[in-house]
Amino acid sequence: MEYNSRYxxxxxxxxxxxxxxxxxxxxxxxxxxxxxxxxxxxxxxPNTAARIYKEMENMGLCYTERGLGxxxxxxxxxxxxxxxxxxxxxxxxxxxxxSELGFSPEEMKKAVExxxx
Amino acid sequence: MNLKALNLTKKYSATTAVDSATVxxxxxxxxxxxxxxxxxxxxxxxxxxxxxxxxxxxIRIMDEPLSEQSRAHVVYMPTEAYFYGxxxxxxxxxxxxxxxxxxxxxxxxxxxxxxxLDMDMKVSSLSSGMSAKLKLAAAxxxxxxxxxxxxxxxxxxxxxxxxxxxxxxxxxxxxxxxLLSSHLIDVMESLLxxxxxxxxxxxxxxxxxxxxxxxxxxxxxxxxxxxFAS
Amino acid sequence: MIKLMKYELxxxxxxxxxxxxxxxxxxxxxxxAIYQGGxxxxxxxxxxxxxxxxxxxxxxxNTVTKLYADFKQKQGYMLFLTPQSGxxxxxxxxxxxxxxxxxxxxxxxxxxxxxxxxxxxxxGNAVSSMLASMQQEMGPISLGSAxxxxxxxxxxxxxxxxxxxxxxxxxxRSIMPATNYGWLIALLMYFAFVIGVNIVNxxxxxxxxxxxDIIQIAQNNIADIGGMIAKYLTVGAVTYLLWFVGCTVLxxxxxxxxxxx
Numbered sequence: 001m002e003y004n005s006r007y008x009x010x011x012x013x014x015x016x017x018x019x020x021x022x023x024x025x026x027x028x029x030x031x032x033x034x035x036x037x038x039x040x041x042x043x044x045x046p047n048t049a050a051r052i053y054k055e056m057e058n059m060g061l062c063y064t065e066r067g068l069g070x071x072x073x074x075x076x077x078x079x080x081x082x083x084x085x086x087x088x089x090x091x092x093x094x095x096x097x098x099s100e101l102g103f104s105p106e107e108m109k110k111a112v113e114x115x116x117x
Numbered sequence: 118m119n120l121k122a123l124n125l126t127k128k129y130s131a132t133t134a135v136d137s138a139t140v141x142x143x144x145x146x147x148x149x150x151x152x153x154x155x156x157x158x159x160x161x162x163x164x165x166x167x168x169x170x171x172x173x174x175x176i177r178i179m180d181e182p183l184s185e186q187s188r189a190h191v192v193y194m195p196t197e198a199y200f201y202g203x204x205x206x207x208x209x210x211x212x213x214x215x216x217x218x219x220x221x222x223x224x225x226x227x228x229x230x231x232x233x234l235d236m237d238m239k240v241s242s243l244s245s246g247m248s249a250k251l252k253l254a255a256a257x258x259x260x261x262x263x264x265x266x267x268x269x270x271x272x273x274x275x276x277x278x279x280x281x282x283x284x285x286x287x288x289x290x291x292x293x294x295x296l297l298s299s300h301l302i303d304v305m306e307s308l309l310x311x312x313x314x315x316x317x318x319x320x321x322x323x324x325x326x327x328x329x330x331x332x333x334x335x336x337x338x339x340x341x342x343x344x345f346a347s
Numbered sequence: 348m349i350k351l352m353k354y355e356l357x358x359x360x361x362x363x364x365x366x367x368x369x370x371x372x373x374x375x376x377x378x379x380a381i382y383q384g385g386x387x388x389x390x391x392x393x394x395x396x397x398x399x400x401x402x403x404x405x406x407x408x409n410t411v412t413k414l415y416a417d418f419k420q421k422q423g424y425m426l427f428l429t430p431q432s433g434x435x436x437x438x439x440x441x442x443x444x445x446x447x448x449x450x451x452x453x454x455x456x457x458x459x460x461x462x463x464x465x466x467x468x469x470x471g472n473a474v475s476s477m478l479a480s481m482q483q484e485m486g487p488i489s490l491g492s493a494x495x496x497x498x499x500x501x502x503x504x505x506x507x508x509x510x511x512x513x514x515x516x517x518x519x520r521s522i523m524p525a526t527n528y529g530w531l532i533a534l535l536m537y538f539a540f541v542i543g544v545n546i547v548n549x550x551x552x553x554x555x556x557x558x559x560d561i562i563q564i565a566q567n568n569i570a571d572i573g574g575m576i577a578k579y580l581t582v583g584a585v586t587y588l589l590w591f592v593g594c595t596v597l598x599x600x601x602x603x604x605x606x607x608x
Binding site (some may be wrong): 129158159163166168169170185186187188189193195197199200201202203212215216217338 | 350354357358360361421422424425427428429430431432433524556601604605606608
């Protein structure tokens with residue numbers, strides 16, 4: 001696993017999990033791996049794994065049921081919400097980078113259309 | 118508190134290997150002891166393991182002064198191969214069973230198999246890679262309070278690295294403390310809760326890895342390069 | 348401690364088997380030489396000499412070099428990382444060495460007995476008649492018990508030498524880190540210790556009245572020579588035991604407090 005040094009590792013793992021949610025690899029209501037299994041899967045410290053789940057719970061992405069484990073939220077809206085957020089983030093970055101390079105809004109739209117074809 | 122060092126100093130005739138080291142290692146955390154060769158990492162671990170005696174200062178293990186009984190709660194895995202050459206892999210396990218109450222022969226067996234070793238192999242005939250894996254198997258099969266691994270990834274080929282990293286993650290729990298020293302900081306960085314930088318025997322910086330990354334805006338590897346550049 | 352001794356034995360397994368075979372071969376050739384008689388007797392004497400010296404030296408050399416190796420090589424970590432005191436570790440090595448010395452003495456005695464029997468058998472009771480005339484000279488003291496006392500003193504002396512040698516290794520290692528010439532320093536220290544021990548022993552004997560007694564003997568004034576000999580032998584025996592215990596305890600303490608591995 002390669003981690004970007006700029007952002008905290010736990011946030012990077014959460015982004016990866018969010019992507020899996022959006023892509024349907026993790027379905028609402030799915031049982032998540034134990035903290036130890038998560039730590040092994042992403043090669044992070046067990047404490048980091050615990051923090052990941054805690055943050056995700058705070059974000060409403062999952063919930064923990066005592067004795068049973070951690071589960072993905074059943075709320076479909078959350079997934080749609082994440083999808084929109086990710087899309088917004090990507091587009092914002094795209095527009096920001098392109099304008100830094102000096103592209104006008106028309107040129108940006110044209111570039112996107114070209115790429116989609 | 119699992120391990121506490123207070124103004125720990127070790128002087129040899131020509132050099133000071135460890136210089137007034139003060140550090141507390143808490144349970145449930147994985148610490149990285151980071152520094153170049155000769156900076157005192159191994160000496161610090163040997164002091165904590167009771168193999169080397171301090172010139173001054175104090176070490177406390179589980180809030181008791183260091184004694185030979187402390188070693189029942191401490192695992193020290195040195196950088197070099199250190200098992201008797203005449204022994205077989207099986208006898209190494211038997212030795213640990215004989216002298217360490219917290220050694221699990223079953224875990225050892227499983228780890229040995231996972232690492233592709235054979236119980237009948239003689240220690241003297243192991244390649245350096247196999248030696249490195251055997252060392253780790255013996256260390257990981259003990260459920261000690263303090264686990265100190267000196268360069269656990271040294272001599273481990275790329276493919277076996279994942280096995281070693283998994284073994285390390287699996288040993289860690291809320292009660293024990295792991296102290297890892299390594300050159301391959303970029304590989305281990307994601308495992309570390311806390312980092313301790315040691316330079317020429319002195320602890321120059323210590324703290325939470327995540328906090329340090331946020332404060333400096335760079336990875337531990339980059340901070341390391343900065344600290345030890347001169 | 349038994350567990351530790353098990354490993355001391357295990358690490359020497361091949362060496363001990365080899366040594367045993369060598370002893371058997373040497374003794375075999377010796378008996379054959381005795382059988383042949385004549386000029387072969389010179390060979391028999393040489394081989395017997397070799398056998399006795401070699402067998403007696405082996406346990407001490409063996410135990411001391413293994414201790415040195417444990418201090419010097421990384422393999423020693425395996426032993427010294429275990430949760431037991433330096434005292435226990437040193438006592439284990441010393442007692443194991445003592446057992447090996449005892450075994451060596453018994454083996455040598457066995458071989459000498461065998462050779463003696465062979466000489467008697469093939470060369471006309473030479474040994475039996477020699478022993479008989481020795482017994483005559485000794486008068487009331489039985490040759491057997493004198494022999495036993497003699498061997499016991501050798502045993503105790505060797506125990507003392509073992510511990511002194513181990514102390515020399517430990518002391519040299521506690522004052523300097525492992526180097527290539529550590530063995531030389533340890534050897535020199537051993538010689539120095541032996542000289543020191545002999546001086547102390549001499550002083551002790553004088554303290555018990557040896558000087559006066561010798562003068563008495565010269566003037567043929569002793570009534571109870573037997574009693575006097577017994578006194579000095581006892582002093583000797585006790586002294587060796589004290590050195591044995593004292594040096595081992597000291598070595599243990601140094602390992603606990605001073606030796607850096």
